[in-house]
Amino acid sequence: MRLWLHTIILLTITGFSKAQHFIHLAILGALGLVGLWIMHTLLQDVNKLFSRPPLGPAKFFLVKRSVNEGDYFENGTLQDPMSNVSIDWNRILINDPVGCARSFVCQLAAEDPKLSSIGKEKIYYQLLRSTNRKGWAGKEIRFALNYGINSKKTQSCRGYYKYCPFSISTMRAVLHFLGAVA
Structure with a gap:
């Protein structure tokens, strides 16, 4: 036993x-x-911002089930696809604990206009639309945008959002690799 x-x-x-x-x-x-899942969610929002087809290696991995997001007719009028983009900033900022999204917004606003790329206008347009939203996410985006505009230096944005290890050029390179920015 x-x-x-x-x-x-x-x-x-x-x-x-x-x-x-x-x-x-x-x-x-x-x-x-x-x-x-977080990467999937963030990439969906990036894909909503830019309607051009992906370039390079990304075109073999990104598959869209929807119709082309170019100009289309709705109720007999031509619609701008940028006006229908709805980005869930609450979800993005909740899933971004180190503040890289805020840092990107700040650095984009502080960047020298001579060094900016074509994709900056589209992103900037969406950011300006997002600052009008109520709630804490709109306040966070508005603060990052204003901080970048007032500082005029990307290094001060990197100092403020010190936990994000990426510079704006690195984040742009990632977006370019994914086919989102020209």
């Missing part, structure tokens, strides 16, 4: 140690899925 008790205790301890590894694996898997 004593041998059976020792065997059951040994198997129980072994089961708990194996369960711990399984729990670690399950947590890592869940975190990986959450990371993929």
